[in-house]
Amino acid sequence: MMSLTRRRLLHATLGAAVLPAAGAPQARPLIDVNVSLGHWPYRRLPLDEPAALAARLVALGFDEAWAGSFEGLLHRDLASVNARLAAACRPLDGLRLRAFGSVNPLLPDWAEDLRRCAIEHRMPGIRLHPNHHGYNLTHPSFAPLLHLAAEFGLIVQLVVSTEDTRTQHPLTRVADVDLRPLPDLLRQEPESRVLLLNHRPQALPPEMAGLPNLFFDIARTEGTDGVARLVSLAGPERVLFGSHAPFLIPEAALIRVEEGLLAGLPEEAADSLLFTNARRLLHA
Amino acid sequence: MPAAPPAWSPLPPSGVLARYEIWDSYLTQERGAATVPTIEALLPLVERAALKKLCYFADVGLGTASPAIEAWVSTHPDQIDEPLRRWPELMLGMIQLNARDVPRSLVALDRWLRDGPMVGVYFPGSAPAGLPCTHPDVARLVERVAELGGSIMMHTWYKTGEAGPPHGSTPSDLAELAARFPGQTFICAHAGGNWELGLRAVHELPNVVVETSGFDATAGFLEMAVRELGAERVVFGSHLPSRSLGTELGKILFAGLDENQKRLVLGGNFRRLLRRA
Numbered sequence: 215m216m217s218l219t220r221r222r223l224l225h226a227t228l229g230a231a232v233l234p235a236a237g238a239p240q241a242r243p244l245i246d247v248n249v250s251l252g253h254w255p256y257r258r259l260p261l262d263e264p265a266a267l268a269a270r271l272v273a274l275g276f277d278e279a280w281a282g283s284f285e286g287l288l289h290r291d292l293a294s295v296n297a298r299l300a301a302a303c304r305p306l307d308g309l310r311l312r313a314f315g316s317v318n319p320l321l322p323d324w325a326e327d328l329r330r331c332a333i334e335h336r337m338p339g340i341r342l343h344p345n346h347h348g349y350n351l352t353h354p355s356f357a358p359l360l361h362l363a364a365e366f367g368l369i370v371q372l373v374v375s376t377e378d379t380r381t382q383h384p385l386t387r388v389a390d391v392d393l394r395p396l397p398d399l400l401r402q403e404p405e406s407r408v409l410l411l412n413h414r415p416q417a418l419p420p421e422m423a424g425l426p427n428l429f430f431d432i433a434r435t436e437g438t439d440g441v442a443r444l445v446s447l448a449g450p451e452r453v454l455f456g457s458h459a460p461f462l463i464p465e466a467a468l469i470r471v472e473e474g475l476l477a478g479l480p481e482e483a484a485d486s487l488l489f490t491n492a493r494r495l496l497h498a
Numbered sequence: 499m500p501a502a503p504p505a506w507s508p509l510p511p512s513g514v515l516a517r518y519e520i521w522d523s524y525l526t527q528e529r530g531a532a533t534v535p536t537i538e539a540l541l542p543l544v545e546r547a548a549l550k551k552l553c554y555f556a557d558v559g560l561g562t563a564s565p566a567i568e569a570w571v572s573t574h575p576d577q578i579d580e581p582l583r584r585w586p587e588l589m590l591g592m593i594q595l596n597a598r599d600v601p602r603s604l605v606a607l608d609r610w611l612r613d614g615p616m617v618g619v620y621f622p623g624s625a626p627a628g629l630p631c632t633h634p635d636v637a638r639l640v641e642r643v644a645e646l647g648g649s650i651m652m653h654t655w656y657k658t659g660e661a662g663p664p665h666g667s668t669p670s671d672l673a674e675l676a677a678r679f680p681g682q683t684f685i686c687a688h689a690g691g692n693w694e695l696g697l698r699a700v701h702e703l704p705n706v707v708v709e710t711s712g713f714d715a716t717a718g719f720l721e722m723a724v725r726e727l728g729a730e731r732v733v734f735g736s737h738l739p740s741r742s743l744g745t746e747l748g749k750i751l752f753a754g755l756d757e758n759q760k761r762l763v764l765g766g767n768f769r770r771l772l773r774r775a
Contacts, residue, residue, distance in 0.1 A: 463753075470745070471506075
């Protein structure tokens with residue numbers, strides 16, 4: 215349970231009205247599969263210090279978050295980015311941070327970055343930024359990367375978008391990742407586990423909906439029925455909670471799950487999304 | 499009575515939210531025949547979030563919608579203000595204007611704003627009726643709205659890579675227009691989307707307030723808006739149902755504002771603006 219000192223601090227920051235009551239029942243802790251450490255390259259964010267982010271997530275009932283690094287977007291010395299990330303991912307204020315290092319298959323010796331993530335840092339997965347790194351999923355290195363990640367047993371977080379294309383900095387505009395090649399790749403690599411982050415599925419093609427090794431977060435799933443619709447298309451076991459904090463406020467995605475209940479999302483499916491699916495994916 | 503909220507949800511209970519007296523300035527319900535059904539479908543969420551008022555933007559036959567919707571409106575004119583009749587305690591309405599058709603828009607202003615029941619006008623930001631608000635024909639309509647004491651919601655966006663939407667306005671366009679009408683308050687819908695730019699563009703215009711919906715729940719927006727404009731110049735919009743309540747209400751509830759600032763943003767400012775209008 216949150217300490218009184220921290221609760222007072224959060225009351226001062228958030229206002230008493232929006233905090234859960236002290237001691238509010240929280241049957242099981244939540245996992246956020248989509249947070250980032252480091253500084254967003256284009257502005258400071260209210261929760262961009264790890265301690266502030268951890269305090270907020272713990273106050274919301276999380277005990278674990280899967281963290282990438284904003285440095286992974288633009289840095290080319292990804293080995294040092296990932297080493298810093300691994301060092302930063304220590305238990306913080308009651309929050310367990312699991313590091314997901316960045317790998318860029320266009321960089322020479324990318325396989326070594328991946329190996330270090332798996333072996334030296336013992337990360338559970340890696341995070342890919344195809345749009346910021348400038349490749350599409352048909353690039354000759356992408357399938358080998360998926361294969362190697364599967365061999366190491368790594369979850370692959372594939373960031374479909376980091377920011378709305380309409381609001382990006384004009385000098386670093388990138389389109390959302392084109393996912394059309396993914397179904398074939400995942401069928402060829404059935405041991406791989408790919409988790410799409412920040413995907414905005416207006417409609418999910420049947421070939422993506424039916425892939426058992428493809429997972430989705432809800433950080434940018436919009437509309438009052440967006441979460442309910444995604445779960446109905448993808449299946450209740452393949453949608454995970456991700457917030458894209460601190461770029462987005464973490465409460466937004468959490469409230470969206472409650473909206474899903476009002477839109478017909480079964481309670482058991484919400485329960486899987488919030489509590490079960492991330493653990494199942496981690497230990498698959 | 500709504501069921502108790504789940505323990506994991508950070509959305510405060512309805513009773514707590516009711517204290518904010520939330521008025522939503524920006525609904526994006528389906529249009530034409532689908533207007534009433536989509537509002538009806540939102541009611542459980544409206545009750546859960548304790549939204550006291552919703553403001554919709556009615557097509558009144560000026561060519562602001564698709565041909566199919568325009569045809570439906572022309573054969574069902576009695577349905578234009580049906581949401582106001584069906585939910586009189588909940589709904590507010592503004593009419594969508596077409597600055598590409600000034601004569602008919604002026605007639606519609608008399609019909610719907612002068613004679614009621616609408617409280618203001620909405621200038622769309624896309625085809626077929628959108629027009630940059632620096633165009634003289636927009637000013638002609640603004641003059642009449644000001645005479646009638648209506649509120650003005652102006653769709654605005656700065657889209658990266660576009661000089662300006664061909665059918666719409668940027669906050670810079672709105673600032674130019676607002677400077678010509680210092681006695682008229684304008685609502686800068688979506689704060690320009692690229693809010694770091696939008697807030698700067700309207701900063702010097704005290705008769706421009708920004709509306710909060712239509713973009714992701716990007717952290718830091720409300721803090722910058724209140725810092726640069728003051729809490730009195732920010733109004734809440736939900737963008738329901740195409741956006742989620744988590745995104746739009748969350749932006750305000752979980753920003754670094756004090757309770758008084760949140761009350762202003764969530765309803766106090768919009769109420770004051772409508773009273774003044």
